[in-house]
Amino acid sequence: MASIVRKVSSLLSNPTGMEACISKGFEHFDADHSGFIESHEIMACVDKVLHLAGIDRPHHTHVEGVFNKVAGSDQRLDKGEFSRLLHLLLDRLHKSPNPAAPLAF
Numbered sequence: 854m855a856s857i858v859r860k861v862s863s864l865l866s867n868p869t870g871m872e873a874c875i876s877k878g879f880e881h882f883d884a885d886h887s888g889f890i891e892s893h894e895i896m897a898c899v900d901k902v903l904h905l906a907g908i909d910r911p912h913h914t915h916v917e918g919v920f921n922k923v924a925g926s927d928q929r930l931d932k933g934e935f936s937r938l939l940h941l942l943l944d945r946l947h948k949s950p951n952p953a954a955p956l957a958f
Contacts, residue, residue: 884897
């Protein structure tokens with residue numbers, strides 16, 4: 854887990870690199886190229902990121918709950934919302950005394 858925290862710290866300290874990662878991530882996970890990431894696309898995103906990080910994925914209802922709070926009434930994320938979500942998640946992961954603990958929203 855220390856490795857992921859170092860990687861997160863490195864990303865957060867490099868705003869240009871962070872935005873490049875967010876742009877690439879958005880383009881990658883907007884599978885239908887609609888300009889939005891919908892619920893089914895965010896589930897694929899979460900599964901892939903957690904798998905790459907070696908973290909067991911949470912039950913999808915937890916992820917859907919966070920997605921619903923961030924996505925709002927249109928139930929999809931534009932690039933700005935996606936960026937804010939990733940910044941929030943990475944910042945909380947970076948500051949958490951227990952990175953494996955669930956993040957409250």
